[in-house]
Amino acid sequence: MKKDIExxxxxxxxxIGEKAERFGFSRIAGQLEGLLLFSKYPMSLDEMAQRLEVSKASVSTNIRILEQWKIVKKVYHKGERKNFYAIRGSIWEIETEIMSTVAKDEIDRVKRILSNSSNDLNRLQGGTEQESKEISFLNERFAEIDEYIESMEYLLNLFLKQGEISPAVVKKITIS
Structure with a gap:
């Protein structure tokens, strides 16, 4: 059977909905991103709900998330009382913004956990020689993890430098 444009x-x-779900986000948020990405014109909440066959409340909740992530923007139509939404920027801008937000949130989460665990560990009194060795070993591991996270944060910031990194620049990078 031959496929049509729709x-x-x-x-x-x-x-795109599946991609969002695999990364731990709402499938509907991903589908809304895809819907607006492949739509020539801004859409209202009602239009999106009808098109995806989901409730308007679900669309409203997920569109707010996409607004927070700077994936979509409100577009006003003169004479209309409804809000319309469109994709904000290029695919590159959208996906790097998502990656930036997700990666930075995860880095911050790991840093918080690591800091709390390190503080808890340093409050312990190594009563025996074995406990002291164990505390020392764990502190060494914490230092390794901290160095790794710091390096990944640096690479992420380097990669996501707004306006300086583009697909053309990335394609010129050689890996030997």
Whole structure:
């Protein structure tokens, strides 16, 4: 059976929804991103809900999340009382913003846990020689993890330098 334009568009919307879900986000948020990404014109909440066959409340909740992540923006139509939404920027800008937000949140979370665990460990009194050795070993591991996280944070910031890194620049990077 030959696919039409809407079949292809639906497959892509579904794919982006699955991608979002695999990364721990709402499938509907991903589908909304895909819907707006492959739409020529801004859409209202009602239009998006009808198109995805989900409730308007679900669309409203997920569109607010996409606004917070700077993936979509409100677009005003003169004479309309409804809010309309469109994709904010290019694919590159959107996906690097998502990656930046997710990665930075995860880095911050790990740093907090590591700091709390390190503080807890340093409050312990190594009563025996074995406990002292164990505390020393764990402190060494914490230092290794901290160095790794610091390096990853540096690489992330380097990669995400706004306006300086583009697909063309990335394609010029050689890995030997």
């Amino acid at each position: 079949d292809i568009r639906n497959e892509l919307i579904h794919l």
